[in-house]
Amino acid sequence: MxxxxxxxxxxxxxxxxxxxxxxxxxxxxxxxxxxxxxxxxxxxxxxxxxxxxxxxxxxxxxxxxxxxxxxxxxxxxxxxxxxxxxxxxxxxxxxxxxxxxxxxxxxxxxxxxxxxxxxxxxxxxxxxxxxxxxxxxxxxxxxxxxAFQRLDQRLASLLLGHGQTLHTTHQQLADELGSVREIVSRLLKSFAEQGLVALGRNQIDILDPAGLRALAAEGR
The missing domain is CATH 2.60.120.10 (Jelly Rolls)
Structure with missing residues (x-):
């Protein structure tokens, strides 16, 4: 019933x-x-x-x-x-x-x-x-x-909390942020140059989670 x-x-x-x-x-x-x-x-x-x-x-x-x-x-x-x-x-x-x-x-x-x-x-x-x-x-x-966070802060926040390795594409991240792939790719390349992440094929390894957290928290 x-x-x-x-x-x-x-x-x-x-x-x-x-x-x-x-x-x-x-x-x-x-x-x-x-x-x-x-x-x-x-x-x-x-x-x-x-x-x-x-x-x-x-x-x-x-x-x-x-x-x-x-x-x-x-x-x-x-x-x-x-x-x-x-x-x-x-x-x-x-x-x-x-x-x-x-x-x-x-x-x-x-x-x-x-x-x-x-x-x-x-x-x-x-x-x-x-x-x-x-x-x-x-x-x-x-x-x-x-409205108040830069895209790099929002991207840093998005990368956190999923473990050391994310299996995702730049396009999927862009979709999550309401942005475009080219901009997200440039930001990820900048993160890699700063030693925050390592980029692979459909994979992102988090090297410096503390650095990403600090970036995500800037201006709060």
Whole structure:
């Protein structure tokens, strides 16, 4: 009876306080989706089709410019929510970003009408707004970094926290920073000349993490 609801509360324990009636609605109207990596889950200017819960996998939410450049806004992992979807449903507006499954993913999608009904449930309403606030705080940090940090500081920060060796391309780093490959390549070459990193084919070795941390923290 409660397969969908049990799967949901196992990953999202904040929803364990849902009433039996709400659980029954989720079981009846919730839509389980399994998608391969690379699947576009929604695009800009589309009407919002429902509220997605990520049960497995990872989803990237990003904003694109007219010239095709992309700025990742955040990633949604299992147990997290998509603030863009929340905002669209609460404001009855179209998506203003797009989402792509970066890995194979399993999602439970609540139709718009069900989302609206569940907002009368205290447990669901508290869940939506508490995680909404967390995501907004993350987006404010991104805005602050873009507005007030130099690109070399943001790149230094991006390189940290992934171990001694990163298996990535200059283009992937540029995409993460909302920049272009040529600029990122020049900065990485400068980092290598300073002894901060060593560059290989689709690989970056961190030689001086303390130096990168100092660079990332400049001006803060």
């Amino acid at each position: 409660n397969g969908h609801a049990d799967a949901l509360t196992a990953i999202y324990p904040l929803l364990s306080g849902l009433s039996p009636a709400a659980r029954a609605l989720i079981e009846k109207e919730g839509r389980m989706m399994e998608v391969p990596a690379g699947t576009h889950l929604f695009d800009e200017y589309q009407p919002c089709g429902g509220f997605p819960f990520v049960l497995e996998g990872q989803v990237k939410v990003a904003k694109s410019s007219a010239n095709g450049r992309e700025l990742p806004l955040y990633r949604v992992h299992a147990g997290e929510t998509c603030v863009i979807s929340s905002a669209c449903l609460l404001g009855h507006i179209e998506y203003n970003a797009h989402a792509v499954a970066e890995t194979p993913a399993r999602l439970l999608v609540l139709p718009t009408a069900l989302f609206d009904r569940l907002l009368s449930e205290p447990a669901f309403r508290t869940f939506v707004f508490s995680l909404f606030a967390e995501r907004v705080a993350e987006l404010m940090q991104l805005v602050e970094a873009i």
